[in-house]
Amino acid sequence: MLLAGGFMAVAWAIAIAGGVSGPDARWRTPVFVVSIFAAGFGAVLLLGRRAPTWLLFAFPSVTAVLICTPPLVSQESTPAGSILLVWPILFAGYLLPERIAWATLGVSLGLLMAMALRVHSDGTVASCVEVGLSLVATAYITVHLRRHNRTLVYRLHQEARIDALTGLANRRAFDDLLERDFTLYQRRGDPLSLLAIDVDHFKRLNDRAGHPAGDAALAALAAVLAAQVRRGDIVARVGGEEFAVLLTDCPTGVAQHRARALRAVVAADSAAWPNPITVSIGVATVPAHADTPAGLVTAADTALYAAKAAGRDTVATAS
Structure with missing residues (x-):
């Protein structure tokens, strides 16, 4: 015009x-x-x-x-x-x-x-x-x-970035935050750790008590995890009964200690729930166990499988 x-x-x-x-x-x-x-x-x-x-x-x-x-x-x-x-x-x-x-x-x-x-x-x-x-x-x-x-x-x-059941970040948001924190690691060199968390025998809980009871347990677990992390750490629900905790500026030894503390807190707190639960946790760290975001997730998942194979309700670290 x-x-x-x-x-x-x-x-x-x-x-x-x-x-x-x-x-x-x-x-x-x-x-x-x-x-x-x-x-x-x-x-x-x-x-x-x-x-x-x-x-x-x-x-x-x-x-x-x-x-x-x-x-x-x-x-x-x-x-x-x-x-x-x-x-x-x-x-x-x-x-x-x-x-x-x-x-x-x-x-x-x-x-x-x-x-x-x-x-x-x-x-x-x-x-x-x-x-x-x-x-x-x-x-x-x-x-x-x-x-x-x-x-x-x-x-x-x-x-679109928040899990409706737990109020935590969902898988899409977690992937974006992982990329962001990995970029910060590349700039600063601070170690970045990932805890892969899975509820033990969750299918058994759903079959025994029903899916509403399973949802209640997941929501309660999310609240416990969110209360135990530092400001700046990320807690996300990345699957059905799978959670992830992204720990910034956290070397392997500290991540192992925090994973054991989380496992113990979940076991102690859930003892008072209608349906107590336990969790298995896999620990992986950049640069000790991976050098890419996808590699870090794979290493933490592999460690999680090792924890479940070891009898569940335990913590394992990526080799």
Whole structure:
């Protein structure tokens, strides 16, 4: 719109300069400048691979100026022409920062006020007031809907990363956090340990007491694990009865000690539950047992299988 409107206005300005009837001479230079600027603006947006941020931010206001330039120069205005100001406000409200939307509204209202003062025709002031109220309502509704949508997107994003039963991070979130912490390990060199935790004989519990009882045990176990880790450590439910604890800046010896403490706390606390449980834990550390995130998970799982093979309710460390 800027490109086409700009070139049309340029042609009009040239025609006026050539003697065609139109606004008086003092308006010809401003019209010509606005036309050239609008045409260049549109060309950059259309032809440029990536427009500068300031150019995108200025786009709605420049569009509003281009829309209002003809009626300001010709001193003739129509409601249909003025209502086009809704489009730059919609663009700014949906696609640009909120402050740009309000700035565009301010520019548009200022242009409407200038039109009401300059254009001398019946109903011009009333028309500008009506259009101005429409613009205010459009800006408010657009910004409100965008805030609401942003809240919904954030909530959906969080729900997609949180296990519904336990409130812990799910497998997707755990994988992302593991990649993040592994990157930090590569930068700083601090050891990173992983505890792979599995509930012993969980299928037997479900068969004996029912799935609601199994879900209650998992939720209670999640609460115990979350209460025992340090701030900055990650607890996640990565499978049915499988949990993972990611320990930052934690060498193998400390991770083994914390794994044994967790096993003992779970056994002691669950003794008072309707269905007591025990857990087996596998311990692995970067760089002692792996040098990639996937390798760390594999090493911890292998150690977990060794703990279960050793009789369960115990801790084993990757070799």
